[in-house]
Amino acid sequence: MYHRITPEPTSVYDRTPRQFRAELRRLAEEDYVPVTTAEYATGRMDVPAGKHPVVLTFDDAAESQFRLNEEGEPAEDTAVAILRDVAASHEDFRPVASFYITNPPFGGEHAERKLRWLHEHGFELGNHTLDHPTLSTVSASEVTHQIAGMRREILDAVPDAEVSTFALPRGVHPDSEQLARSGESRGTRYHHDAVLLVGARPAPSPHAAGFDPLNVPRIRSQGDSGSGAELGSTAWLDKLAAEPSRRYTSDGDPSVVSYPADSSVTPATESEREFNAY
Template sequence: MNRTASPSKPALAVAALLAAGVVACAEPAAQQSSNTPVAASSAPAPSSSAPPDPAAVGANELGQVPVLMYHRLVAQPSSVYDRTPEAFRAELERLVAEDYVPVTTLEYATGRIEIPAGKHPVVLTFDDGDPTQFALDASGQPAPGTAVAILLDVAAKHPGFRPVASMYVNAAPFGSADGSGVLPWLRDHGFEIGNHTQYHTNLSSVSAEEAQRAITEGQREIQRAVPDYPVKSLALPFGAIPRDPVLAMRGGADGMSYDYACVLLVGSNPAPSPFAADFDPLNTPRIRSQDATGEDAAFGSAVWLDKLAANPAQRYTSDGVPDRISYPSTAGVVPAPQHAARAVAY
């Protein structure tokens, strides 16, 4: 049941129209080899000297953030949602070269984007809990060739590129019976575990009661494997929003409740800054990872990363000061009222 059916073009169009811009907060992970556990550690602290000049680093903390969406890694893709391990590694290397730093969905959605001045946040999200994304070998380490192992390897070669991602799972995540043998490793190594419903339910096609039950069953499945784990975001199966959209974020069934910080759509375009007035945690767009050609390539990561590279003033660029929100007065974007007191235009 944890195999995602490819969303239709109409679903992508709906996601694009709804786009307004994501699980336990993960601290940055220490850089080690892909065969060595990576322990969570604190983000680099700003220098004790004068804070960076926002203009000098081109800070724009009201800029756009790419939230990238991945599914399977396979040698022979059979769907536009598949990527080869080589293509995944190449995309990570591109992100390194273009000064992106991974943050988790929750860090993004709650504005805990504590990355160095001049760097750009990127959110890596994985749907369906597929074994090609993550598995443990006989020694208890990420299996070679899986997405997590590749991410750890790239991060080890490029200190500062945080090996964190948000993993959205269904029943029997990563090919395990119940997740107890794999989800604790993710939790302990700074990865975020998010809800994708237990049986990949199309939430727009069921009643309000059934939608809430599908979401709570997914959360219960996670928390059986990692008790008391604070699941804080949902990736919508098929990008399908419940008939009452608020139920994607808050609700409950069978004695369990949920209250999420962010709800992820399927894919279309970059997300807004969490500090911007147009940020909507209930409708957070993602970008499907794919090459510059193929089905709906205009919605894919290669095209969007090209656009952001060609228009750097549009993307989120950190000022290196966690408690300050810097942006150019010419950005054409305004801060949300709740963030206005910390926002500084230059």
């Protein structure tokens, strides 16, 4: 889970361009392959055998994540430019990610053009509400207005976008959790294959019995220091590297679901089963 990519971080949610590039390189070198949230949620992950899917999510549609230069290409040191650069030098590392859009998208200027560019280049456009309210503090009608309204704006710009996943503002559900998954407002209906939380552990395999599409956890991108570092990406990547059987490892055939036959690597507890490789 990423927010701003900035040379001057002001919170633990910010990452510098150098930090972001280093983390992507680590993921590539440790055989992770980016997939979108939509691919993850539906289990349709076409990942080479022996490699591990990773979902790169970006909340709030910050301009530091994506803007276009005068040539119509991703501007230097934005998240999209860095991702495409790393992918160009690492075979199988797909330059895809999922962006969770709120208003105004990516600074507002030329917003429709930016959304179209992302969609045309394989990036997922997800919903993050119109105004980023804490959904537990507003009425049911406002919840559906916020979600349906953002869906409408995305589809106005990109009519063939799916908009099938949703990131909860601040990770907080509305009083009725089901409204985060499906609803309707002013003639616009929505239904999400996955609803994303804010933290703070790896998500289970979408094929696992414990997979809950209404509560998909994420890991905040973070180094080995600062508040919450023990739950951040550096700590979790270290843990998964030390216990590789916990990672989802692809068999290379997206039409087949494989799992370890050796009982010595099959978790015996529910908490471990969440992180098993399926």
